[in-house]
Amino acid sequence: MNVAKKVPLTEDMDNVIELSKTTKVLLSSFSSIKEKQPVDEFTKLQVSQAVSFLALVYEKVRNAIEYREDHLLRRAAIERILKRRLAMNPQAVGEAENLLRELMWARYFANGSLGQNDISVIQKIIDRYLQIKKELVTGRNGNSQVFLSQFLFDMLTCEIEENLSPAYAKRQADFIYFIFQTIHKKVKVADLTEAQKDAFLFIGLEKSYGKTDIAYQRYHTYCVFYKPLSQYSEDELKQLTTSLPEIFTRLDKMIRNPLVEKLMKFTRKQLPPFLILFDIIKEKKQLVQVTLTDKKKLWTEVDSTCRKKYQLIKSRLNTLAIRSLIYIFITKMLLAIIIEVPLSKLIYDEINYGSIAINSIAPPILMLLIVLTIHLPGEDNTKRIYQRLIDIVNADPKYEQSIALITKKPKAKRPLLILGFTIFYTLTFIITLLFIHDILAAINFNILSQLIFIFFISVISFFAYRIKQVANEYRLLEKDSIFQPLIDFFFMPILSLGKLFSEGISQLNVFIVLFDFIIEAPYKLIIEVIEEWMTFVRARKEEIM
Numbered sequence: 350m351n352v353a354k355k356v357p358l359t360e361d362m363d364n365v366i367e368l369s370k371t372t373k374v375l376l377s378s379f380s381s382i383k384e385k386q387p388v389d390e391f392t393k394l395q396v397s398q399a400v401s402f403l404a405l406v407y408e409k410v411r412n413a414i415e416y417r418e419d420h421l422l423r424r425a426a427i428e429r430i431l432k433r434r435l436a437m438n439p440q441a442v443g444e445a446e447n448l449l450r451e452l453m454w455a456r457y458f459a460n461g462s463l464g465q466n467d468i469s470v471i472q473k474i475i476d477r478y479l480q481i482k483k484e485l486v487t488g489r490n491g492n493s494q495v496f497l498s499q500f501l502f503d504m505l506t507c508e509i510e511e512n513l514s515p516a517y518a519k520r521q522a523d524f525i526y527f528i529f530q531t532i533h534k535k536v537k538v539a540d541l542t543e544a545q546k547d548a549f550l551f552i553g554l555e556k557s558y559g560k561t562d563i564a565y566q567r568y569h570t571y572c573v574f575y576k577p578l579s580q581y582s583e584d585e586l587k588q589l590t591t592s593l594p595e596i597f598t599r600l601d602k603m604i605r606n607p608l609v610e611k612l613m614k615f616t617r618k619q620l621p622p623f624l625i626l627f628d629i630i631k632e633k634k635q636l637v638q639v640t641l642t643d644k645k646k647l648w649t650e651v652d653s654t655c656r657k658k659y660q661l662i663k664s665r666l667n668t669l670a671i672r673s674l675i676y677i678f679i680t681k682m683l684l685a686i687i688i689e690v691p692l693s694k695l696i697y698d699e700i701n702y703g704s705i706a707i708n709s710i711a712p713p714i715l716m717l718l719i720v721l722t723i724h725l726p727g728e729d730n731t732k733r734i735y736q737r738l739i740d741i742v743n744a745d746p747k748y749e750q751s752i753a754l755i756t757k758k759p760k761a762k763r764p765l766l767i768l769g770f771t772i773f774y775t776l777t778f779i780i781t782l783l784f785i786h787d788i789l790a791a792i793n794f795n796i797l798s799q800l801i802f803i804f805f806i807s808v809i810s811f812f813a814y815r816i817k818q819v820a821n822e823y824r825l826l827e828k829d830s831i832f833q834p835l836i837d838f839f840f841m842p843i844l845s846l847g848k849l850f851s852e853g854i855s856q857l858n859v860f861i862v863l864f865d866f867i868i869e870a871p872y873k874l875i876i877e878v879i880e881e882w883m884t885f886v887r888a889r890k891e892e893i894m
Contacts, residue, residue, distance in 0.1 A: 364644045367744040375527045376638055379630055382523075384516050388464030394446070395461050396453045400880045404454035407872055418560050423457045428506045428564070431475075433870055441479055445472035448509075454876065458513065471509055474579045477586075478505040481578060484590050493594070500597045503564035508577050522569075524627050525554050531741055532619055534749050538608065548573070552604055553612030558620055566604050571596070611755055621730075621825045622737040628654050641742055648735055655731040658823050662725055669816045670720045674713055689801050697795055704789075704798035711802070712809040719813040726824045733825045778842040804850060811847025 368376075388394075411429075412422055430451050434444050448471065449463045482501050486494045511518035529551055538546045548570075555561050555569055575596070581589060603609070629650050630637050640646045689708070693700050740748035782803070789799045 366642050366644060366647070366739060366742065368638070368641060368742055369744045369746075371527060371530045372641070372742045375523060376630070376641075378523050379520065379637075380635065382516050382519050385514070388462060388466075392465035393461045394449055394453065394463050394465075394468075396450055397880050397883050398460070400876050400883070401454050401456060401460065403876055403879075404451070404873070405456050407869070408455040411869070417562070420560070421562050421565075423452070424506050424510045424562075424564065426452065426455060426457055427509055428502070429869070431502075431506065433873070441472075441475045443472075445469075445475060449513075450880075451873065452513075463513070467513065470512055474505065474508055474512065477579045478502075481586070481590060481593070485593055496601075497594060497597060500567060500601070504568045504571065504578060507565050507568035508579060520631075521559065524623070525551075525558055528554055528558060528616070528619070528623050531623075531749055532616065535751060536612070536615070536755060537752055538755055548603060549606065549608050550612050550616070552609045553616050556609065556613040557617040558623070563604070567597075567600060570600050570604060608755075615755060621823045622734045622741055624823060625651055625654050625658070625734055626738055626741065628658070644739070647738070651735045651738060652731055655726070655734060655823065659725050659727075662820055662822070666720055666723060666816060666819055669819060670716055670813075674716060689797060692797055693795065696797065701793065701795060701798055703792070704794045704802070707792075707794075708798065708802050708805055712805045715806060715809050716813050719810075720816065723817055723820045725820055730824055730826070734823070737825060774841075778845075781842045803846070807843045807847035808850050809847070810843045811850075814844055814847075 408426065417425060427448065430448050431444070434447055435441055438444055445468045449458075449467060452458050453460055453463060478501055482498060485497050485501065489497065529547075533547055533550055536546060536550055538549070541549070551573060552566060552570055555566050559565065559569070561569070575589075578586075629640065632654070633640050633650070640650050689705060690700055737748075785803060785806075786799060789802060794802065
């Protein structure tokens with residue numbers, strides 16, 4: 350009888366996970382986060398639903414022409430609205446309320462979820478930044494003025510968004526800090542102090558886990574070392590302002606350091622178990638500690654969460670593919686077709702409708718084929734995530750202390766071999782482009798049509814490659830097929846061109862200029878007038894009643 354009783358006791362002990370101090374701190378911090386209090390009926394802002402619909406339609410079209418991650422759209426909207434309104438009202442008098450109304454129009458915040466207190470807080474932030482800008486850029490000109498103004502504006506838009514959604518900002522900050530605390534001892538970088546390495550690692554996590562843009566990278570990196578600018582007293586601000594140019598320059602150099610890119614790639618490979626862990630924490634809330642300390646319960650949650658995530662990946666892939674096609678069609682394909690027809694007529698005195706049709710049809714077909722060939726993670730991946738997740742949350746420090754050495758500047762031990770590889774890699778460009786040229790020439794494509802075809806295919810391939818990375822978001826170990834080296838040989842030149850075209854031409858996106866400076870201002874003014882009229886009519890009705 351005694352032996353029989355000892356067996357389940359041993360099994361229960363083996364089933365228990367002792368949580369690490371870092372994990373306990375995360376759970377405690379997460380449970381203490383309070384959601385924003387609802388706005389009272391007397392001070393809340395409300396907008397017309399009819400007006401909101403008009404603004405939402407515009408926002409959907411506007412966002413389609415500028416490819417951004419979904420979680421970055423709201424900050425980008427704050428940036429656009431403020432730029433437009435400050436151009437008309439440089440002193441920003443009363444602009445906080447206008448900003449919040451426009452954000453509710455476009456449904457970035459629910460109608461009535463913002464109120465008078467939000468207006469007061471945001472107006473103080475705007476006023477403080479304009480004060481700093483005046484002191485900072487006066488007497489400067491050229492690139493220095495542009496850099497400081499943009500850096501300040503980036504920080505302003507980020508601080509506004511995080512003040513409007515503090516709970517989300519706090520959760521994201523806690524999660525990034527937990528990942529950092531878990532893996533920072535795994536990383537050693539030659540020729541850097543521990544503090545310097547940690548700063549670069551944090552920025553790498555901002556890019557890999559946070560998937561932030563340059564604005565948020567600047568703001569969050571600044572906040573690692575200093576308080577947000579709106580929180581300084583007048584005396585503190587006077588002392589700080591003279592140092593800001595040097596601070597901004599130093600932080601920007603850190604963000605753009607090549608080492609950050611290496612650390613981003615390293616941290617990205619560590620993320621899948623953290624992503625599943627954070628999802629479990631958000632789902633289980635107050636019961637999460639019971640789940641994390643019991644291996645059987647933890648496996649049940651990991652298995653369930655992973656399967657849900659794998660299913661969501663497929664629908665997300667389809668959504669991203671459609672968005673990418675819309676983005677490419679509006680911003681690039683349409684423009685190229687407009688150019689191809691008149692130039693073909695001018696240069697060759699003919700229009701090759703066959704090449705125009707192929708240039709229009711081939712990119713969507715290629716996108717479809719690439720999306721269809723993406724394989725989702727399976728049960729083996731789920732088991733690896735479960736085992737790694739236990740290593741992360743338990744009190745045993747072995748996982749955290751195992752080193753992944755990353756040097757700042759890897760030494761090229763065989764310069765002749767590196768030169769040979771560089772030449773060989775360059776030849777892949779020539780071979781691939783000649784191969785495409787021969788095929789297109791055989792079906793009567795002229796040089797102009799060939800250039801447009803290469804442009805289309807390379808941009809689509811680049812976006813398809815980025816979309817494919819979504820399927821790897823929860824894949825702990827990515828396995829290459831035996832054909833991968835051959836595929837890379839032919840497609841790497843195309844991907845490289847696609848990245849060049851996409852990132853280069855996005856800087857000259859005429860449709861963005863068209864929307865932001867020609868369409869948005871009068872369109873939003875009309876919406877504002879409509880809402881004022883509806884408010885006026887509503888007030889007259891109330892007087893009658």
